[in-house]
Amino acid sequence: MHSFKELIDLFCERFNQPQFPTAPAGLYEPASYFLGIGGKRIRPAACLMGNELFGDIKEDCWQIATAIELFHNFTLMHDDIMDKAALRRGQTTVHVRNGENTAILSGDVMLVQAYHCLEDISVEYQSWILKLFNQTAREVCEGQQYDMDYEAVKEVSLEDYIQMIKLKTSVLLAASLKMGAIVAGATVHNCDRVYSFGKNLGIAFQLQDDYLDCFGDPEKFGKQVGGDILRNKKTCLLIKAKELAGGPQKQALEDLLAFQPETEAQQEEKVKGVLDIYRKTGVQEVTRALIEQYAQKAMNHLDQVVVVSTRKQPLQQLAEYLLQRDY
Amino acid sequence: MHSFKELIDLFCERFNQPQFPTAPAGLYEPASYFLGIGGKRIRPAACLMGNELFGDIKEDCWQIATAIELFHNFTLMHDDIMDKAALRRGQTTVHVRNGENTAILSGDVMLVQAYHCLEDISVEYQSWILKLFNQTAREVCEGQQYDMDYEAVKEVSLEDYIQMIKLKTSVLLAASLKMGAIVAGATVHNCDRVYSFGKNLGIAFQLQDDYLDCFGDPEKFGKQVGGDILRNKKTCLLIKAKELAGGPQKQALEDLLAFQPETEAQQEEKVKGVLDIYRKTGVQEVTRALIEQYAQKAMNHLDQVVVVSTRKQPLQQLAEYLLQRDY
Structure with a gap:
């Protein structure tokens, strides 16, 4: 192995x-x-x-x-x-x-x-x-x-x-x-559990990618923070923020989305403003909880694979690798 | 059947x-x-x-x-x-x-x-x-x-x-x-003969498509005659014309290829000029002979398929359909 x-x-x-x-x-x-x-x-x-x-x-x-x-x-x-x-x-x-x-x-x-x-x-x-x-x-x-x-x-x-x-x-x-x-x-049962493990792990990974685009350490993440925000990309974070934001926050968010920055300073301003709303509306925590939920689902499916536990270690390593917590 | x-x-x-x-x-x-x-x-x-x-x-x-x-x-x-x-x-x-x-x-x-x-x-x-x-x-x-x-x-x-x-x-x-x-x-022998029939028939068909673009009846062909000529497409006809054209014809052909018509009258002029060279250099006959050669190859392969002759009739119909002689 x-x-x-x-x-x-x-x-x-x-x-x-x-x-x-x-x-x-x-x-x-x-x-x-x-x-x-x-x-x-x-x-x-x-x-x-x-x-x-x-x-x-x-x-x-x-x-x-x-x-x-x-x-x-x-x-x-x-x-x-x-x-x-x-x-x-x-x-x-x-x-x-x-x-x-x-x-x-x-x-x-x-x-x-x-x-x-x-x-x-x-x-x-x-x-x-x-x-x-x-x-x-x-x-x-x-x-x-x-x-x-x-x-x-x-x-x-x-x-x-x-x-x-x-x-x-x-x-x-x-x-x-x-x-x-x-x-x-492998048996059909085991094949299906392995598939569900991968599916939920993949969703957790992608949600985390969205999260890190906002809250990741730019050096570890390897991309510029806020790329999704600047492109107004409808990620999990933006979708939840729109849902959770109250009256004035909602308007501030709409204004920030309508704002098309031209200079670098304006870009920073937009990213900072949106991140601020993400923090205040609790979207940061909501997203972390969602990632955790899919990661947990994945591990539950892995648990149900009928094989000796030591054989599962590399898949646990894969999950850890994909979901390194850089926050 | x-x-x-x-x-x-x-x-x-x-x-x-x-x-x-x-x-x-x-x-x-x-x-x-x-x-x-x-x-x-x-x-x-x-x-x-x-x-x-x-x-x-x-x-x-x-x-x-x-x-x-x-x-x-x-x-x-x-x-x-x-x-x-x-x-x-x-x-x-x-x-x-x-x-x-x-x-x-x-x-x-x-x-x-x-x-x-x-x-x-x-x-x-x-x-x-x-x-x-x-x-x-x-x-x-x-x-x-x-x-x-x-x-x-x-x-x-x-x-x-x-x-x-x-x-x-x-x-x-x-x-x-x-x-x-x-x-x-079917046996491997028969499968291979059928493949060679199709391959040679397909080549004959494509060569005929090139031919009809120059010498076809526009009503039967369904496309404007001379499309390949106007695009300087290196078809069988142009390749053979370059090979067979003598000194002055060669120069005339080069001039026509360099000529980029802007009006419809100029387009007609270019097509007419190139077709004239195709006729004079014998490219028209050479291409027909080439089509015939590939069609004949195709039929020879069909002959070698080991099956009662009546079964081969639809394939002969296919060949006739694809190689309708509209010239």
Whole structure:
């Protein structure tokens, strides 16, 4: 059995081999470049952990882990176009570096390559894996659509927001864990518990990402604090603040949302003003409680997996890693 | 057994049912709209024909035919973005109607939906079908890349051009026929012959499309004559003309290629000038001979399929339909 970090290293050793043919270079070089930007490779490691929870890592699992990471990168490459993002991990995005057409087509071929990795899965699991992979891929597209839809509407309920982040980010973590469990021959009960663990952990992780964007230590968080606030992003915090703010606070919040800062000083002013309301309305605590609630749900599902406790340790490490309390 | 046209009708009856969920509408409505634009549905019909060549149509084959048509529409939706095409079959394209982000994401989910149709293929064929589907999808992306690459280079060899159209258009026809044959339980020999029939037929069809763009009857062809000429597209005809043109003709051709017409009269002048060179250099006949050569190759492969001759009639109808001699 391996620790979470060991599994990441083992996966990277394999994944850092060339994943694509060389020609046509215009198609495959940008795809290779994008993989080379790196990433935490959490999902493929989670897939391997789902397998090791129940036994030695199967060759099928390595293939699925690769498919998952290729799929994830396909979504990132296309999301970057949609978000007009110029940088990813400090590197130029493909649509800026090679043009939008290339980013569309290289992304497409990356998705096909992901399915290519599922060709040789053992016959006994292939249909099951393909179904879960397709369902997850469809849900991730739906999540991205809801995310874009919610930018254009005035009000989003907390329930809809959590459904959106579930689709956009947590089903892929959940499916990664479950696919590993499936090819390890786990029972349906265990596969489902592992999935629910991943789903709730993913939601907790995303909520925490929203929280840290407001209250995180910028050095540890690695992003500028207040990015979501400046983009008026309807995160859990903003949604709850609108709900909890009384008359004058409500008006102050509306004014801050309408305010479009032009200078850096004005930006700081807006962030400070919104954070102040988040603190006064208790949104800070409400969000922490919500994160805790989903994290607890995740751990409860893990508890219900029928396997000796020592096998669960890497999944506990994963949860700790994803939910490091930097506040 | 059914005729080619009957199979198209039978396929449409099934395919015209809703192919997508309703929500989120922003994702699925544009995908449904795009399918509603219609199309000749040649590839799924070819898939059914590949099956009927060897026996009654299997449920697997209907699923694969649907996957093929969804895949084809995914490529069209993304190609329309890349080509900045405003219309398809006289209807507004998705990126113009709903924006580029929607066209990217709806196209993505259409590809996922294509794979969804392959989930329940019989275990004995699933891996084989998945492999051929992936290989074909990858090749179609490669063909699109080469097509874009060739726009930017000065010279393309006829060999490279034919390789490009093979990847971009004919492998999908070939794979459609072969996948039908596979799930009908055909032998490897027969599956391979059917594939080669489709591949060569597809090349002949594309070369004829290039030919008709220059020498077709505009009413029967359904497109404006000379479109490729006005875009300086490096088709088989232009490549051969550059090769065969003597000194003064060569210079005249270069001048015409450099000439960027602004008025309609200038456009007519350019088309007329280039067609004149195509006639004088014998490119018209050379291209017809080339089409004939690939058509003949296709029929030779069909001859070698080991099955009673009457079963081959629909495939002969397909070849006749695709290579109607409108010149």
